[in-house]
Amino acid sequence: MSAVDQPSWLIYGSNGQTGGLLAREAVRRGLQPVLAGRDASAVNDLADSLGGLETRVFGLDSPRLDGVRAVIHCAGPFADTARPMLDACLHERAHYIDVTGEIDVLEHVLDRDAECRSAGIVALPGAGFDVVPSDCLVALLKRDLPDASRLELVVGWSGGTISPGTLRSLVKTLRLGGRACRGGRVVRAPLGRPVRLPGLNGRSRTLLVIPWGDVATAYRSTGIPDVTTFLEADRPLVIAAASVLLRGLLRVVDVEHRVPQLAGRLAGANLGVEAPNESATLWARATAPSGRAVARRMTTPGRYATTAHAALACLEGVLAGTVSPGAHTPSQAFGADFALSLERVVCDRV
Numbered sequence: 001m002s003a004v005d006q007p008s009w010l011i012y013g014s015n016g017q018t019g020g021l022l023a024r025e026a027v028r029r030g031l032q033p034v035l036a037g038r039d040a041s042a043v044n045d046l047a048d049s050l051g052g053l054e055t056r057v058f059g060l061d062s063p064r065l066d067g068v069r070a071v072i073h074c075a076g077p078f079a080d081t082a083r084p085m086l087d088a089c090l091h092e093r094a095h096y097i098d099v100t101g102e103i104d105v106l107e108h109v110l111d112r113d114a115e116c117r118s119a120g121i122v123a124l125p126g127a128g129f130d131v132v133p134s135d136c137l138v139a140l141l142k143r144d145l146p147d148a149s150r151l152e153l154v155v156g157w158s159g160g161t162i163s164p165g166t167l168r169s170l171v172k173t174l175r176l177g178g179r180a181c182r183g184g185r186v187v188r189a190p191l192g193r194p195v196r197l198p199g200l201n202g203r204s205r206t207l208l209v210i211p212w213g214d215v216a217t218a219y220r221s222t223g224i225p226d227v228t229t230f231l232e233a234d235r236p237l238v239i240a241a242a243s244v245l246l247r248g249l250l251r252v253v254d255v256e257h258r259v260p261q262l263a264g265r266l267a268g269a270n271l272g273v274e275a276p277n278e279s280a281t282l283w284a285r286a287t288a289p290s291g292r293a294v295a296r297r298m299t300t301p302g303r304y305a306t307t308a309h310a311a312l313a314c315l316e317g318v319l320a321g322t323v324s325p326g327a328h329t330p331s332q333a334f335g336a337d338f339a340l341s342l343e344r345v346v347c348d349r350v
Contacts, residue, residue, distance in 0.1 A: 007070070008067055009033055009068060009070040009319065010034040010056070010070070010071050011023055011034070011035055011036065011074060012037060012071055012073050012075055013036075013073065013074035014035040014037050014046060014074070015035075015037040015043050015046060016037070016075065018074045018128070018304060019037070019074035019075070021305075021308050022072060022311055023053075024050065025312060027051065029312065031312070032053060034056060035047045035050075035055050035056075036055065036064075037075065038058070043056075060075075060084040061084070063088035065088050065089065065091075065094050068094045069094055069095065070094055070315060070318060070319055071095070072097045072098070072099070072315060073085045073097065073099070074099055076100065077102070078098060078100035078105040079104060082100060082102075082109060082125070086112065086123060089121060093120060095123075096122070096124070096125075097123075097311060097314055098125050099126070099127055099311055100130065100213070101128070101131060101213035102213070103179050103211055103215050105125065106125050106126055106217055107186065109123050109125040109327055110217070110220060110328075111327075113326045113327040122318045122326065122327075122333070124314055124323070124330065125327075126217060126329065126330060127310055127311045128303075129280070129300070129307045130212070131212075131214055131217050132306070132342075133280075133282055133298055133300050133345065134153055134155070135214060135218070136331050136338050137153070137284050137339070137347065138151055138218045138227075139222055140336045141222075141286040141294055141295075142223070144296075144349075145286045145287075145294045147288045148224050148286035148287060149226060149287065150224065150287040151224045151284065151285070151286050151287075152229075152230065152284065152285045152287075153212065153214050153218070153227070153228070153229045153230065153282065154229075154230045154231070154282065154283040155229070155231050155280075156280060177211070180215060180229070181215050181216075181225070183226070184225045189209055189228070191211070195207055195209060207231065208230060208231045209228065209229070210230060211229070214229055215229055221332055232283075278301065278305070279299055279300065279301060280303055281297065281300075282297070283296070283298075283350070294349070295349065296348065296349055297347070298345065298347040299345070299346050301344045301345075306342070309342045310330075310339070314333070314334070317333065
């Protein structure tokens with residue numbers, strides 16, 4: 001896409017950390033998104049700072065998508081916002097892209113494939129750090145080992161910052177408990193329990209079971225029926241702190257209302273701001289019934305930078321007409337190598 005004669009597309013939640021980052025990256029690339037959200041002052045201030053972009057102010061009880069060809073939806077928690085935004089996109093026949101990693105939301109959007117095909121639109125959930133890199137990583141492993149039946153995915157402990165919106169979505173997800181995929185179905189699993197996973201990346205690792213988005217997407221993308229997702233936590237203090245946080249945080253009755261204060265304490269003053277050289281690492285291993293296993297490691301920029309690059313690349317592909325109507329995972333839409341086309345993403349066998 002170029003800035004000349006580009007179709008009208010909209011970032012909803014542009015006044016948030018992730019939406020604002022997306023807007024700035026889009027303008028840096030010469031694009032002109034419509035900025036939208038509920039906070040008129042914040043949306044208009046951002047639009048003015050980016051050269052006077054068009055704005056729309058609305059809540060999802062009365063969405064304004066007329067004339068818009070595509071939406072990048074950044075307003076979480078997506079458990080509350082994805083359904084009404086997708087409904088609005090279906091009504092206006094606008095393509096739907098979001099940056100969620102929430103398992104139930106991913107399943108909900110992907111389950112509406114028939115509606116999207118009937119409306120002639122593309123629905124692409126998980127178009128950010130959750131789950132573009134990991135979804136492509138597992139698709140590459142499926143290519144390496146076509147008869148794989150078990151998949152283990154590890155998200156590296158990268159530290160860095162976390163925005164209030166991300167934390168709010170995370171809290172909602174964690175309050176639902178742990179998840180895994182067994183026999184192609186999402187099931188309950190112990191949350192935050194340390195486990196040892198031998199042989200991954202050449203050594204045994206201590207990991208925490210977490211409900212990452214690939215619990216919902218990996219089976220759809222690869223057909224691998226058993227999927228478990230982990231957070232890397234090799235250091236004893238990290239294990240202890242994370243386990244206490246996951247269990248203790250979820251016992252606080254009004255934890256969701258305390259998210260801004262929690263985010264401030266956990267992340268410091270510059271919420272959602274990453275160092276230019278920040279990176280994240282993911283490992284995955286696929287195992288066949290014979291016991292044969294293959295593993296890969298992928299490194300990316302920080303979570304928020306990856307989200308901006310991935311979501312805009314998804315938008316460009318959708319608007320270019322390279323994706324057929326329907327609801328897709330990222331690798332279904334663009335192929336296993338898609339993540340490797342993004343800035344500073346590298347994948348190798350281990």
